Amino acid sequence: MEGKLWRKNLIDIEPYVAGEQPEDDKIIKLNANENPYPPAPGVQRVIREKDAQELKKYPSADAVPLKKALAKRYGLGIGNVFCGNGSDDVLATAFRAFFNSDKPIFFPDITYSFYPVWCELLKIPFETKPVDGDFKINVCDFYGENGGVVVPNPNAPTSIGVGKGFIKDLLDHNRDCIVIIDEAYADFGRYSCVELINEYDNLIVTQTFSKSRSLAGMRVGMAFAQPELIQYMQAVKDSYNSYPLDQLAIETAVASLEDEGYFKETVGKVVSVRDRTAERLRAMGFDLPDSETNFLFCTHPKFRAEDIFSYVREKGIFIRYFKKPRIDSYLRITVGTPEQMDALCAATESFLEENTQA
């Protein structure tokens, strides 16, 4: 038992760290960009009526019922759709399928922190492109030769989105590599570029059911692209795990897509609570960009973000603070219900009062 020579072949990596998942129901959880509203009523129906007998069989390996429903919803062919175990699985699959160059892939320096983790795991060289002082992505930074491009729209944790002009500019200057637009939050923003997949055969758009569709608990993500690119993603999936979506993940996602009215209503509520909360935070002296997501990214010129984070946490409100260069004076606050936002604002106000001496 002494030598432990087997240790020399263990992998050497630094994993991604997700937001905390406290078990206490009394906690107001504004730290994981979850939707405060339940999924569409049809989701409950699907679960209640599911015959457990069917679970003895494997699910559709290609999640065919879900692909069909997504194709219908987005006016695409089934061959334009890929489904995975959350958009993390979809993005990891795309990174592996498309980023096999010696040249670095490009993504912003302030962005979803899983990108560099996948690059390390999959041994993909990468170069980050600094966002400007207002956290805006400069499209010219992405013109150079590269092994691929990943841009989230809207970006996280900055909450800033871009419009069609930016995306087309990015694509027009990147015709020789694969461009991934990560649209995890696009349903809350101004523009989704799914419409461009027929125009740009090197474009992959990824989305998720975890945010706008209130199904984080079921782990469903998707990608849209030309069939050739989707087939490469299928091949990677089929070389790793043939059945990433279970029967209930497929069926609940389909039920969600069948209720467009509920979807629009929920997204509308989140957007209006978001914009009202942004105004309240600004009135308290916070600086924050206009959010196109279901969260707010804010800083206060007079107080340390970490102190506010700790203070509201003690009051049972979990928000997100990243101790990272450039953003360590910022807080990321998920948009909850009006009541949750009242609690957050009240806690923040008492922090400001207690820490402001006349």
Place this chain on the structure above:
Amino acid sequence: MEGKLWRKNLIDIEPYVAGEQPEDDKIIKLNANENPYPPAPGVQRVIREKDAQELKKYPSADAVPLKKALAKRYGLGIGNVFCGNGSDDVLATAFRAFFNSDKPIFFPDITYSFYPVWCELLKIPFETKPVDGDFKINVCDFYGENGGVVVPNPNAPTSIGVGKGFIKDLLDHNRDCIVIIDEAYADFGRYSCVELINEYDNLIVTQTFSKSRSLAGMRVGMAFAQPELIQYMQAVKDSYNSYPLDQLAIETAVASLEDEGYFKETVGKVVSVRDRTAERLRAMGFDLPDSETNFLFCTHPKFRAEDIFSYVREKGIFIRYFKKPRIDSYLRITVGTPEQMDALCAATESFLEENTQA
């Protein structure tokens, strides 16, 4: 649009091909080693009573309730348990965590056909060790220097299992590398080596809920090992996809574990139907090893396996035929209900009659 230079960075792989999933309910499906019996009654209860509201939240990233239930069932600590999206996800995670040597990993030549696919995807060198003429694994073949070892017990598609002596011999000769014992079918066999993880700190044992627990539709797999090895698997998981198990996958798996009586009864039924069917096939002139799994691996000295496969398929019975060296005269038949086995035997008998001229 002409150049398509982006094509040069696409991945080049040959994916695993799973058994067909026909949509027609009238088909007798004996081609994917699914369990013919439904999951434990508690599974239906969990689904029926699930509050869909909860689905707006992410699941436990570490599937904690399931880890606790597995630890209890197997008399282990929670630190000894890893959970994944089916045992394919668990095995792929283990391959990546543990097989990072320049030396080849060893596995049998006739075995689960996903192993070489993962090696190709993850760029792991490998060497296959031929099983003998009776498809038995020769343990001495695994004594040499290597980058790791994978042995399924029982093996698939051969259905042959080994006992404690073999596994200990294998482990005693492989103290400097990680040894994975893939126990997807162990609940139908004579021996599971989970008891050895405390004795061998380089042993990983993988299992699944898809076979003996009738939950193929929910995609749940697990691994057992010393906490150090489990932590490496967690790090790989957290570098790829933080939440591979959705809430209902976790909860249905827990419900299955809570009903030990039902589990034993179901496994017992499959085993007795299996052994009776083996006798019937032998009476028809088939040769087959004693199965320790939920399937039978058989050959007929007078008829082509492919012809039998096609014949029963036309009668609506799907079994598995592998057009591969060494096993292309064999059929793999999943053990179904007694009625399904009657249908299979009747179809096979009429094939034999029609093709035997007096």
